[in-house]
Amino acid sequence: MWTTGDELLRQLGALGNPHRLRIIAALSAERTYVSKLARELRISRALLQVHLRKLEAAGLVSASSEVGEDGKTLRFYEVTPFSAVLTPQAIAAAVPTLTTPDSVHGNADGEEGPT
Secondary structure (H helix, E strand, C coil): CCCCHHHHHHHHHHHCCHHHHHHHHHHHHCCEEHHHHHHHHCCCHHHHHHHHHHHHHCCCEEEEEEECCCCCEEEEEEECCCCCCCCHHHHHHHHHHCCCHHHHHECCCCCECCC
């Protein structure tokens, strides 16, 4: 699922939101386009786009564009198959590959770094 500590943080961050978990669940059933997914999840297309971009950046979903029967371009999303086994050893192996100081010493979200 991840090869670096930064990828681990990106993927865990992407999964750490209830909207994004609902998106993954919906897309696991079928690939679909943005407007339909927004209606199914009862969230705005703008908010959905924000969450889809975060999931795509983390490598958890992928997108493709297709032209519909009416000539409009539709953006389809689908889950990228993934699996993760998170163990203390996996975290220990990922930590030396973190590239940003905030990744190791806390961040602007108010999290404390190691003491």
